[in-house]
Amino acid sequence: MNALLTDKYRILGIDPGSRLTGFGVVDFSGSKATYVASGSIRSERGEFSERLKIIFQSVTDIVSEYTPDCVSVESVFVSKNAGSALKLGHARSAAICATFAASLEIREYAPREIKQAIVGTGAADKSQVQHMVMAMLHLNAEPSIDASDALAAALCHGHSRVLTEQLANARVVERR
Numbered sequence: 001m002n003a004l005l006t007d008k009y010r011i012l013g014i015d016p017g018s019r020l021t022g023f024g025v026v027d028f029s030g031s032k033a034t035y036v037a038s039g040s041i042r043s044e045r046g047e048f049s050e051r052l053k054i055i056f057q058s059v060t061d062i063v064s065e066y067t068p069d070c071v072s073v074e075s076v077f078v079s080k081n082a083g084s085a086l087k088l089g090h091a092r093s094a095a096i097c098a099t100f101a102a103s104l105e106i107r108e109y110a111p112r113e114i115k116q117a118i119v120g121t122g123a124a125d126k127s128q129v130q131h132m133v134m135a136m137l138h139l140n141a142e143p144s145i146d147a148s149d150a151l152a153a154a155l156c157h158g159h160s161r162v163l164t165e166q167l168a169n170a171r172v173v174e175r176r
Contacts, residue, residue, distance in 0.1 A: 009161070010036065012068035012099075013154030014059070015146050016076075016092035018084075019044045021055050022146030025066045026137070026154040031162045033155055035137040037066060038147035048087065052094040059098035070105040071096070072157035074114060074149065107157045114149075117156040 008029050015022035021043070025036035041058040043051035063071075073096060076089050096106060112122030118132045130148040133139070136155060143151060 009070070009158070010066065010068045011154040011158050012062065012066065012071045012104075013150040013152065013157070014071060014073045014092075014095050015149035015153060016055075016074065016088060016095050017146065018048070018051060018087040018091040020144075020146045021058070021091060021095060022144065022148070022150035023059070023062055024143070024147055024151030024154050025062075025068060026151060026158060028158040028162070031159065033137060033158055035139060035151070038143045038151055040144050040146045043091075048090075052090055055091055055094040056098045059095045060101070063099055063102050063104070067102075068104060070107060070157065070161075071099050072107045072109060072153040074153050075108045075110050107160075109153060109156050109160075114152050114156045117159060118152045 008027055010025065010027050013022075013024040013026065015024075019042070021041040022038070023041065024038040027034045027036055041055055043054040045051075046054075073092065076085060076092060099106065109117075115124040115129060116122040118124070118136070119128050126145050126149065129152050130142060130145060133148045133151045133155065134142060137151065142148070
């Protein structure tokens with residue numbers, strides 16, 4: 001069996017926001033996912049540049065504490081309000097840049113992709129995602145909505161990674 005499917009692989013999921021940024025850490029061993037940690041980074045007060053600094057420093061600290069192998073980030077959802085989308089993009093950039101010093105692989109997924117992977121439909125609402133994250137990770141308590149979205153991003157990448165490896169292995173066997 002391929003080492004990818006048996007070695008432990010830690011993923012940091014990030015659900016960026018300019019006031020609340022969710023994070024979730026999940027270990028994968030093959031297709032088995034295990035909860036490690038989750039929470040929300042609160043950057044609700046102060047000048048926007050100060051809030052970005054809080055996101056950057058908090059993600060830097062999370063990366064240092066949990067030493068992930070990869071980061072899975074929800075991509076920017078374009079809304080009707082261009083100013084909100086721009087702020088979200090800045091928050092997302094602050095979180096991603098905080099991972100650069102650790103030279104981590106970064107994967108990005110659209111919100112609909114994550115929902116499809118976790119709930120089975122890209123139109124799922126946040127409570128459905130939260131419910132499925134709790135079931136998949138066998139959690140006894142509800143994580144915050146931001147944390148469950150971040151855990152969903154980590155789960156999405158973990159399952160995608162395993163599926164990609166399984167498909168590659170199937171192609172090798174098929175060619176023989």
